[in-house]
Amino acid sequence: MNAALDSRSRTATSRPASERPVLALPPRPSRLGQTVATAVVGLVLLVSAATLDVEWSDLRELPAAVAEYAALMFADPDWSRLPRALFEMWRSISMAWLGAMLCVVVSIPLGMLAAHGVGPAWLRLALRGLFAVIRAVPEVIIALVLLTVTGLTPFTGALALGIAGIGTQGKWTYETVETLRDGAADAVRAAGGGRTALVRWALWPAALPALLSFALYRFEINIRMSAVLGIVGAGGIGSMLANYTNYREWDTVGMLLIVVVVTTMAVDSVSGALRRRIMEGA
Amino acid sequence: MTHDTQAAEAGHAPASAAWPIRLDGVSVTYPNGTTALRDVSLDIDAGEMVSIVGLSGSGKSTLIRTINGLVPVTAGTVTVGPHTVSGLHGRRLREVRGHVGMIFQGFNLATRVDVYRNTLVGRFARAGRLRTLLGVTSARDREVALTALDTVGMLDKVWSRAAALSGGQQQRVAIARALSQEPSIMLADEPVASLDPPTAHAVMSELERINAERHLTVLVNLHLMDLARQYTRRMIGLRDGELVYDGPAAEATEADFEQIYGRRIRPQDRLGDRT
Structure with missing residues (x-):
């Protein structure tokens, strides 16, 4: 194909101008990589669907089930436990904030040292390895391990969030420093x-x-994560949510979900606005 | 002040005495295989103001960076004052760099930081680790930095962020930062290439004045012929990494410049006179 194009353009230059000139199109770059990638992604999708034993017929019953539980939770939410819910939400926010601060205070110096042109090669590799290992361990696992040491307290949650975040936060830090x-x-x-x-x-x-x-973003992530950590017993709104789900008190669960969603969205928008201000001022 | 006089009386050079520069058979080949300098030998006396002229890619940035060891030489030796720069590493190389101020085409200020602390960088570069980290300054640091800002006429902008200044003002702050090192040599790598003509003349005059008043050795890279003629006595011409001219700047003829550029003179080789 390319050879044919080449020979035509060569003869075109030597022939009289009466012939239509052939544009000397450079050879098109190979798209083999893209094609292979698409095929692989498709294959992975098919294999995972086949191995998961998906009962596609269940999908049809899903909307009805969702509607049923939505009605149980939100038709008449029980607001009598709101003060307690707000208190637990506040504990979750504190947990998220403390975890974010802990994470940032540790990851900034370590991340700086892991950047090219700052730390020596051996330290850079060691730190990057550490970040990679931390990234590979989910927050929940870290919290479960810490529970045995520090007990069922929000402090455990904060500590778990702080440690778990170091992996990503450290990576962001050295990548930022390197792109300067x-x-x-x-x-x-x-x-x-x-x-x-x-x-x-x-x-x-x-x-x-x-x-x-990034520090503010870590706080936003932690707010969401703190609800999950509550489920394993780290306290805060997550624990309350897990408990009332177990008691099947759906009207209270509905109220709790409203509190979580509204608070998270409020924090996200305030923090997001702050982040925009910071980056614009930069 | 009295300390300096005492030091001078005792036979020691004061902290900011000008240094001579000597290059002996210097060649630089970069790791990618590009040869930027070929066997360049030069002698610059203490207190001289010298321009290095050449097109971009002629090796003038490389030449100036061998003097403070930012670019290591492949062959030959570079000597500044009492130190042989080539072959120095780590702490001892940083020590020598402390005596050599440098300004850049792009000013290279910390743009989010105020003028005061940008100037203090010239002091912190040689301060102890903890003082550097915490930003603790001595009374002498503050005095030297503020005096340097006053010298370049930027004292009234001391609390402005560097990003809020014009190009010419930023270059003045960069000069103040270099002066606050109390250097023995001042290097300037295309200091006016990013500036408009009147500002370019102002910055060149500043360098001229520093050379005259502080008796510093000043080495300035330029690509414009009239700036070299106007502000420096001696001119060095580089073409393709080779030294092709070394002589009085004022007497350099059009033919000399054509030889340095390796082509005919074009209008863009001149900046235009002071307004």
């Missing part, structure tokens, strides 16, 4: 500055808005 095309770092080096001066006076001020924004 910052002349200020050159200037600090030229002035004789070592690693400390480089990090403190060139990288830190340039990365600060992005890191602050």
Whole structure:
């Protein structure tokens, strides 16, 4: 195909102008990779559907079931336990915030050291390995392990969120630092500055808005995660939700869900607005 | 001040005495195989103001960066004052860099930080680790930094963020940052290439004045012929990494410049006179 195009364009230049000129089209890049990727994704989808024993007929009953439980929960939510729910929600938010702070305070220095051009190679590899391992362990597992040490308290939840977040937060930190095309770092080096001066006076001020924004984002993620951690007993709104689901008190569960959704959306929008402000000011 | 006089009397050079620069058979080949400098030898006296002229890609940025060791030499030796830069590493290389101020085409300020702390970077680069981390300054640090800002006429902007300044103002702050190192040599890598003509003249005058008043050795990369003629006495021409001219800047003829550029003179090779 390409050979044919080539030979035609070659002869076109040597032939009289009466012939229609052939555009010298460069050979089209191969799309083999894309085709293979599409095929693989399709295959994975088919295999996973086949191995999961999906009863497709169940799907038909799903809307009716959803409607039934929605009616149980939201037709007449029980607001009598609202004060307690708000208190537990507040504990969840505190847990999320404490966890986010813990995570950020640990992951920023470690992430900085894991960036190219900051830490030595052995430390960089070790830290990246640590982040990867932490990322591979779900929050719930970390919480279950911590429960045996610190007991059934929201502090366990905060600790679990703090540790679990370090993996992603550390990765974000070193990736941010590495994408800084910052002349200020050159200037600090030229002035004789070592690693400390480089990090403190060139990288830190340039990365600060992005890191602050990530910290807020971690808080948003933690609010959602704290509800999940409550289910394994770490306290907060999650525990209350798990308990009333077990008691099958659907009207209370409905009220709790409303509290969770409204609070999460409110926190998300405030935090999101703050993050936009930070990045615009950058 | 009295300390400096005492040091001078005792036979030691004061902290900011100008240093000579010597390049001996310097070649630089980058890891990707590009040879940027070929066997360049140069002698620059303490207190001289010298321009390095050449097209982009001629090796002038590389040359200036060998002097503070930002670019390691492949062959030859670079000597500044009492130190041989080539072959130095780590702490001792940083020590020498502390005596060599540098300004850049892109100013290279921390744009989100105020002018004051940008200037202090020149002090922190050589301060102890903990003081650097916490940003603790001594009275002398503050005095040197503020004096440097005053020298370049930027004292009134001391609390502005660097990003809020114009290009010319940013370059002045960058000069103040370099001055706050109390350097013995000032390197300038295309310091006016991002500036409009009047601002370019103002910044060049600033460098000229620093050379005259502080008696610093000043080495400035330029690609415009009239700036080299106007502000420097001695000019070095580079073409394809080779030294093709070394002589008085004012007397350099059009033919000399055509030889440096390796082509005819074009209108864009001149900036235009001071307004």
